[in-house]
Amino acid sequence: MSDSTNKKTGDIRWLLQLAETKKANLLLACLLSVFSAALSFAPYVCVYFILRVILENSGNLAGISFSSVGIYAWVALGTVILGLLFSFLSSVLSHGAAYKILFELRMKFAGHISQLPMGFHTSNSTGKLRKLMDENVEKLELFIAHQLPDAVGSLASPVVMLVVLFLFDWRMGLACLVPIVLSFMAQAGSLANPESKEFMESFQDLQDKMNSSAVEYVRGIYVVKAFNQTVFSFRKFHDTILAYKDSAIRYTHSVKNSYCAFLVLLNSVFLFLLPVGILIGSRAADYQAFAIAFLFYLIFSMGIAGPVSKLMYVFVQGFMVSSSIKRVRGVFDTPVLSVGVNREKPRGNGISFEHVFFSYNKDDAKGTLHDISFTAEPGQVTALVGPSGSGKSTIAQLIPRFWDIDSGQIAIGGVNITDIALDDLMQSVSFVFQDVFLFQKSILENIKIGNETASDEDAVWAAKAAMCHEFIERLPDGYHSVLGSKGTYLSGGERQRVVIARAILKNAPIVILDEATAFADPENEQKIQLALEKLMKHKTVIVIAHRLSTIKNADKIIVVDEGRIAEQGTHEELIRYGAKYGHMWDVYSKALNWKLA
């Protein structure tokens, strides 16, 4: 689905390709909708025949065969019931197909975005992605379940309507057709209006912006409250709402004339039919035949506006849905991280960086990392130190391919990481971030994210190893306590240890710790350190730490400065060398003494 070959395919066709197994159901739903639309005109034809029976016997009402009138009446009733039944069945089939497609689409969407590089996520806000996954995908459901059968039915309606219009008197049929064509022209003018086109395109952009700023506002509510900001002082949110409102008002103004003309013309069939009818009537040789036809067209003209309005509605919705499809498809068309054709499994757990160059912004000649080369051996701790912004986290994040490098090579167990299947790569690496993220699920489930096939006993074992067991047992529902409910709130240090338990359960051979103990208090830090020791045992460990005391005993210390490796060695070697690390250690030791003094 994400193949570039699909790019050329029409958006609606792309959506229909998703239907796959449900194609037959959708086809049948559309067919039933066509039957239902065609049957909606049948009662009018029956009315014509009833009128004919009545008027042909107008001089002698007693001679009217009520059995033939009754048949037409029953046929009319039967077609109405059958039409409703077809419409109902069509709706059942299309809804069934739509929900199946919706489910598959959401699953594929979630799977796809998890395989996209981090760059995609940093340039697409959470609010925008939420809207895409939620509202835009929902619109596709609306389209498949309602608009698609309606559209097919609505397209069939004018054809049947044309046939019926010219069935009894082409001149009166033409008189009814003229306002319909004129109303179409008026509406087509509005759809072709550059302003309305621009609105259709910008409509979703503005909604996206409103969503993103709403999510940002809610996420930043701590800052808003701490600095006593009001809703209106949160300018971005406020401005996006205003931009949306302005755009909607401008659009309404731009289409109001053509839309009013469309409605007025569509409902003015009488205005065209009456003079034509009078003219024909005044010259009619067979007045009775004329009267029957005229009465028929007068009645039929009342049923014209409904299907035509529906057709227009379907057109407008088609515009909207195609914009939604474009957006969802845009995400699917974003290439996932590529894996070489010769997929290999790592032949060990050592990590090597060879002349790695990387830049977040490909247009920035300065770059972020330059010529990074080092190895991290299995069973050893390799520490990355250096000033803030020097590139330590970036180096660590390149290992699980959060980003792809520009040149050079990163290998695990001698295999280029781009040749390792993403699942294998993810299985090889555990990442413990400074920013802890826990899902609003039970603690047990949060730990089991590390290894979904693990048993509950294993998860409890991991929690014990990560020094979590004690505080989890004290929670209202123990391991089944859902975070954020019934007063289940964890401190920063406790959250950190749950994340370590998750990593212990995952038992990946490579462990990356990004400032894992940065904000812990001494008691928590000791517990976290004990938990980390269990996690790090016999693993290839990469540690990023500001506090040099925590990495003093590392097997290798790599000093990063302005995106380059300045020096590397053990603590003693680097102190003896007396350059950057020596200076950092001096400053750090003085700061420690200063704090104690």
Ligand SMILES: Nc1ncnc2c1ncn2[C@@H]1O[C@H](COP(=O)(O)OP(=O)(O)OP(=O)(O)O)[C@@H](O)[C@H]1O
């Ligand atoms: N997602 C990103 N997009 C663009 N630039 C980024 C991104 N993340 C980091 N950078 C930039 O890359 C450089 C290195 O950042 P990085 O986070 O790797 O440094 P660090 O040494 O880990 O810093 P710290 O110790 O403060 O966490 C910085 O200039 C930073 O602004």
